[in-house]
Amino acid sequence: MQTQVSLSEIASLIDGTYDNPANLLGPHPVDYRGQSATAVRSYMPDAQAAWVVDNASGVRRPMRKLHPAGFFEAICDGAIDVDASSREDGARANSAKTNNAESRYRIQMTDKSGEVVDKQDPYAAPSIFSDYDRYLLGEGRHLNMYERMGAQVRTVDGTPGVNFSVWAPNARSVQIVGDFNSWDGRTSVAKVHDNIGIWELFIPGAKVGDRYKFRVLSEHGEWMDKSDPVGFAAELPPLTASIVTDLTGHEWNDDQWMQQRKDWNPMHEPMNVYEVHLGSWQKGPGRTHGWLDYRDLAKRLVDYCNRMHFTHVELMPISEHPFSGSWGYQTVGYFAPTSRHGGPDDFMYFVDYLHQNGIGVLIDWVPAHFPKDGHGLYRFDGSALYEHADPRQGEHPDWGTMVFNFGRTEVKNFLISNALFWLDKYHIDGLRVDAVASMLYLDYSREDGEWIPNQYGGRENLEAIDFLREFNVAVHEQHPGVITAAEESTAWPGVSRPTYDGGLGFTYKWNMGWMNDTLSYMQNEPIHRKHHQNELTFSLIYAFTENFMLPLSHDEVVHGKGSLISQMPGDMWQKFANLRLLYSYMWTHPGKNLLFMGGELAQWNEWNHDDGVDWVLLDFDTHRGVQQLVADLNKLVNENPSLHQLDFDGNGFEWVDCMNGDDSTLVYLRKGMDGAPPILVCCNFTPVPRPEYRVGVPEAGHWKEIFNSDSEAYGGTNMGNYPGCDTLGTGEHGRPESISVNMPPLGVSIFRLEK
Incomplete structure (x- = not known):
């Protein structure tokens, strides 16, 4: 009985340079004495003898050792029903079955110690990629490719293992090396999907926690060990191997958050x-x-x-x-x-x-x-x-x-x-x-x-x-x-x-x-800031052209x-006051x-x-x-709709006074939706206190001071307006009403209208 495999092909497979080992290994239809038969081939360097076992009937067919390095072959007639669709060139696997596939035979081998070992033939395993997967990958539109690529935990014919795949269209050969094969890739040479350049191999017995890499032979004949581009876990640097991982084990308890997130509006x-x-x-x-x-x-x-x-x-x-x-x-x-x-x-x-x-x-x-x-x-x-x-x-x-x-x-x-x-x-x-x-x-x-x-x-x-x-x-x-x-x-x-x-x-x-x-x-220095007022006001010229985050x-x-x-x-006091001023201005400026x-x-x-x-x-x-100030500013924004609802809408901001560069002050309003009370922000960018500073407001009533960056609690001088300011009955800054504000040095006072 003559084999249809040439010695040169076997030699190329053994030295790791054969282009697509799936053309040699695994099940292949052959003509034997005018009858259709199946040749099952396997490369097992540690095997003394080997048999092909039909999973259904239990019939054992001996395999001939065609090469002393451990290349075996058996010619099987109708006594073994090998699923030809498991070969790469005719894969019919669909996405519903890719992680729980079946083959029709297994291989028994006697190793060098004389122990009999059963093994799944990795080249008989159906591809994890369905026809549709291959189409989407070829088109570059497989948006959940992480469900197929890399190291996927999988069971074939009841045998657990891992399906490895990697995109390397210009490689001459790809081996999978890892803990499961003692980092010897000769028996784990991937088969290639020529039309999409993906190399794939199911390795029985590989398991979660195993370290692995792809050993890639370039078109220039150079071997390179590469981490998995779609690897789900990796060794602690400076080690570089990928680690087989199952991402399905965590039991999530954030259903309420995830459901609410669907309705969350990032604009408001x-x-x-x-x-x-x-x-x-x-x-x-x-x-x-x-x-x-x-x-x-x-x-x-x-x-x-x-x-x-x-x-x-x-x-x-x-x-x-x-x-x-x-x-x-x-x-x-x-x-x-x-x-x-x-x-x-x-x-x-x-x-x-x-x-x-x-x-x-x-x-x-x-x-x-x-x-x-x-x-x-x-x-x-x-x-x-x-x-x-x-x-x-x-x-x-x-x-x-x-x-x-x-x-x-x-x-x-x-x-x-x-x-x-x-x-x-x-x-x-x-x-x-x-x-x-x-x-x-x-x-x-x-x-x-x-x-x-x-x-x-x-x-x-x-x-x-x-x-x-x-x-x-x-x-x-x-x-x-x-x-x-x-x-x-x-x-x-x-x-x-x-x-x-x-x-x-x-x-x-x-x-x-x-x-x-x-x-x-x-x-x-504050004494020079009056010459740079436009650096503060310029941002409001374009503030609503994008949805801005302030970083x-x-x-x-x-x-x-x-x-x-x-x-x-x-000095030390001014540094802290300036930082509190910066944060207070930032948190009240439009934007997240x-x-x-x-x-x-x-x-x-x-x-x-x-x-x-x-x-x-x-x-x-x-x-x-300063830490307490940041916490209070966060709370202030969270609790006041006028400070977050219209961050990206010009209707949510209004200058009251941006022209007083000589005093380096800014006064502006923040507004929300659905009758949210307006917020008045008064900023003093100099260390000079501004007592009884007249500020125009849009409505009469009590303007409660809800925040003061100069508060003693934050390390300030406690110059403020507690509990707030009542309107004076006269207008200012083109508004029908006004209040008299004590502007703290290098500070920000924030007021909310309470009718």
């Missing part, structure tokens, strides 16, 4: 965001680098945020990253929460616990670039797969990282699916997209000759624009109530406008102009800028608010990811006063 609800770097917010003694686990962090953050009246936390990137000093912005494991704080189930607990206690969870998401680490996406199959090949398009000069090829359908699919993954599997409430400006402009941070214009000769990255629009449409359609926020620092129009109106579709845009102008103004983020307290309080001018951790304590040190927040400062009254 209060939003006070606490930006957190989990690795340095709080430290734990005796832990690696002091890192707390997700479960411990959840309880601590809930207690703190509820006491401080923050509505949301925004986490700096929690996807796996090899270098802690990148703060997570150089991501390698896009689908894996960083193992620094625990595993996927621990992070699910984190989100679940915050939701149960009324706190939303936003995360930083980084589709703008990725690092060059050898185990990551960089030249994944030896070619420029996820990135552009031309460095004028494919590299970021500022960060030494790679730019995604947004025009490639598979890359867009990977990124959009990744965004939806966090919303689906981890119930994340929003994504803040980092460095959007670097995506929108082809000449971002590049000199002439260092960039390639688009097809019309312009500098706009048309592929990135389409990607961002598709991303926002997918997020908002599939997960109502979830927000997206763009860190976009230019005057690009319509960032937070709907895609059907020509916008990019984000919910919010970070107001970088407001942040830069305001900090620049506050850094002036005082980590970027303002790093790279030599110093902490916020250290940026304030004056975001503050980076440590800012609420008036931390002196610039943020360092290794050191964290200086909680010891709360031993001092001045720092406790």
Whole structure:
């Protein structure tokens, strides 16, 4: 009986260079003595002898050893019913059956110790991909590709194992290596779906917790060990293997939150965001680098945020990253929460616990670039797969990282699916997209000759624009109530406008102009501020052109800028008063608010990811006063509709007096909907008290002072207007009524009309 396999093919398989081992291994129809038969082949280096066993009848067919390295074959006639549809070239698996499939035979082998071992033939397992999956993947529209790609826990013919798959269209061969095969990939060479460039193999006996990588042979003959691009968990850096994980085990208890979120209106609800770097917010003694686990962090953050009246936390990137000093912005494991704080189930607990206690969870998401680490996406199959090949398009000069090829359908699919993954599997409430400006402009941070214009000769990255629009449409359609926020620092129009109106579709845009102008103004000595009044008033010229979020983020307290309080001018008292003034002005300005951790304590040190927040400062009254002020401002915004309902509507703001640059004062009204009482805000940006300052108001009545940044409780002088001011019966500032206000030095007084 002659085999139909050539010796050269067997040799190529054994040395790992055979293009598609599924063409050799597993079940294959053959012609035997004029009759249809099936050849079952297997590569088993440790086998002394082997048999094919029909699962239905129990008939054993001996396998011949065609090569001394362990290549076996058996020719089976009608006595064994091999399901030909299990082969890749004729797969008929559908999505309902992909994780619980059947084959019709198994292989028995006698190993070198003489022990008889039963094993499932990985090359007989039906593909996890249905015809529809393959169609969507080929089109780049498989939005939940994470349900198929990577390492999927699966049972075939009653045998538990893991289905591995990876996109590597230019690879010559792909092996799966891991704990389950002693990191020897010779027996775990994946089979390829030629039309979509995906390599796949079911490995019986692989299990949750096993470490693994893809060993990729490039078209240039170079072997590379790569982490799984869709891996759900990873080893603790500097180790780089992916870890088989089952994401279905957590029992969620946030149904009420998730149901309410669908009806939550991000335009009209209060939003006070606490930006957190989990690795340095709080430290734990005796832990690696002091890192707390997700479960411990959840309880601590809930207690703190509820006491401080923050509505949301925004986490700096929690996807796996090899270098802690990148703060997570150089991501390698896009689908894996960083193992620094625990595993996927621990992070699910984190989100679940915050939701149960009324706190939303936003995360930083980084589709703008990725690092060059050898185990990551960089030249994944030896070619420029996820990135552009031309460095004028494919590299970021500022960060030494790679730019995604947004025009490639598979890359867009990977990124959009990744965004939806966090919303689906981890119930994340929003994504803040980092460095959007670097995506929108082809000449971002590049000199002439260092960039390639688009097809019309312009500098706009048309592929990135389409990607961002598709991303926002997918997020908002599939997960109502979830927000997206763009860190976009230019005057690009319509960032937070709907895609059907020509916008990019984000919910919010970070107001970088407001942040830069305001900090620049506050850094002036008060005596000079009268020359810079326009730096404060300019923001209201464009305040309602976008849905703005006001950020005082980590970027303002790093790279030599110093902490916020250290940026304030004056002596010690003035520094604290200026910081309280800055926060009070920010919280009453139109827009949603975001503050980076440590800012609420008036931390002196610039943020360092290794050191964290200086909680010891709360031993001092001045720092406790700033913390209490931030808590009270959050509560003030949460409880007063006029301070949050019309943040993005010009009807919610009205200048009373913005022209008194000589005194460096600002007076304005905030208004809400449905008869919400108006809020009057009086700001004094100098250390000179302004007693009996006449302010025009729209209605007669009692204007109750509901907040004063100069309160003794915050460390101020206690100059104020308690319990409030009655109208005087005469007009001012073009209003029919007025009140007389004692404006505290470097302070803000806030009033609410009580008829």
